[in-house]
Amino acid sequence: MNETFQNLSVNPDELPSVKTADFNHIEKGYLKVSLISSGVFFLILLIGAFCLIFFNDDIEGTTMVYSITLGSIALLWLLNIIVTIKAFPKKQYAIRERDIIYTKGLLWWERTSIPFNRIQHAELKQGPVDRMFKLHSLKIFTAGGQSSDLVIPGLNEETASRLKEFVLGKTAMDGSDN
Amino acid sequence: MEVTIDQYTSPQRQSRVAIGIILIKFLRMTIRSFWPILLSFFIGGRNNDSFGTIIGYIALGFAAFNLIGSVLTYFRFYFHIEDGAFIIDKGILKRTKTNIPFERIQTINFKQNILHQIFGVVSLEIDTAGAKKSELTIDALKKEDAEALRSFILKEKAQIESPETSSESVDIEENEEVILHLSVPDLFKVGISQNHLKSMGILFAFVFSTLNEVTEDVPELIAEELSGYDQIMNTGWVMFLASVIIVGIISFMYSLTTTVLGNYDLKLSIKQGGLKLVKGLLNREEISVNKKKVQVVSWSDNPIRMMFKMFTLQIEQASSAEADQLKSKIKVPGSYQTQVDSVVKAVFPEEFYRPETKHRVSKLLKYRLFFFIGLIPTVIGGGISYYYIEWQALYFLIWGLFIWLSISAYYRKRTYEVNDEFLKNNRGTFGHIYELTQLYKVQSVQIKQSWYQRRKRIATMVLSNAAGSVKVPFISIEEAEALESFILYRVENDRREWM
16 A cells, blocks of 8 residues: 555556566667767767877877877777666666556666657657668657657667557547547 | 628738838847947948948948838738638748648737837737747737637637537637736836846846957956056955945846836736736737646745745746747746636646645755765865865855755755646745646656665656656655556546647
């Protein structure tokens, strides 16, 4: 029995808990996508830093200078790789009868639930790296600003389009049956 | 009334006064973008060089261009009603024809600047949902015509959206009950209790941006101006105090004037389906609020306003674009508690508006906030300055103490209440802020945990709706999960319109 909220007409403990929903992991390939995308970013950063020291006459290109700047960038890269790998299993989604749920984050974990009857629109997106691994992202839009929009990345072709159709179908249904 | 509506079925021009109003609008726009040139012309005019004269001719050319432009704009602007849609046909070089179906029209608001008021016309703003550029303006219409047009459109819109409702429910919309009329003494109370620090900031920003337009080197200019006052500057404290008092008085006058001008004769009334707000002296505005679009009602005070027992009431409506969110907030300064209550009861189901058990948030929030805003700056600031000013660095402890007291005050007020219909946030540091939101209008429920929060088994909950979001920080994870399931249940089982 929930002691905190006794004034509510329904005891929250008797409602289906979001925590125990049937969560699915996203495709393993998406880990590679994230690693490649951040890899490209850090590589550009490394090259940029190198060029800056190499071609700038004011900075003396000693081994010391190179190792400090390039080393710290490489360290950040390593940290990023570790966090990305560790955080990957936290990326999970679940579909319940009337809402869609997505969780993510290692250091800052979050779980977002959006009821189907509040969804305005859903679309599939595919970035250049996604395309190499044949992965899609499902983008879910609600009314108002972007604060409550949701993106579920790393879905394969079939799951993605099935999910989108499902969500749109549910949205149309839950919105109208009154 | 039928006659006035019939006339809108064929393309119409605006009221003739529109020429003048468009001209003024054009001139203001030109002056706003070219005023540094105009200014330099007036200053440089004394030197009588040919460059100045050329600029003079250019300015004259612009004026003529504006005049012709506004006349043409007037004659090339038509609007009419056709097949349940509002149609605007306009443009001189690039002609555009805009067709807005009634069901996409969200609200129709009136605005009057001083010219409108003299000639008894209004400018009509039509807000539509969806599109980025979600607004259409008709510069001048006779007030009676505008009113007839608006009630016609809104009536048609209601018919289209819910054909089964009989017309009687639509017809009684003329009944209006004024719940708040800001009297002159109240207006001054509001002006006095404004946030004067904010207006000080606005003034500083204005002065600096103006200086920036005129000269490139603001710091140099200031240094130059001040160098003459070396003698006086040496008297240190006197000078400092005097300038503080002067800046204080100017900011005070500024916020008092803007409040009085902006909220003069403010009237908030309840009408069928929502609220209506009319306010302003030089620029008179009329804003309609649709009841079902209201997402959050909040009211807040500050230490001075607390003495007058007044609140600033804010009504947040659903809005399509991010940029519109500021505009869709309606502020009514100077509402008393009873008026706040009647507004809440007008837009929300009143049977659920009642005090509930106040749930506190975790004490860890207090310690956490103090750690980051109080302790760390005190230790770092004190530590560094110890090297320079030695024991005087202990002054930093005042900062720590001040933050501790503010955070304690904040924590004491930080509670939330929940029932089947509402979630109410109570917070505030020096004053009070109350936020009331309807649960079924929530469109996403988020539970967040930082690494620290996870260790302590607490979480932060964010509820987003079509106007923004409401946050409940640092509650136990069990509480957060109970709220999560309950709110989702409420949203998913409610069939009312939510925006």
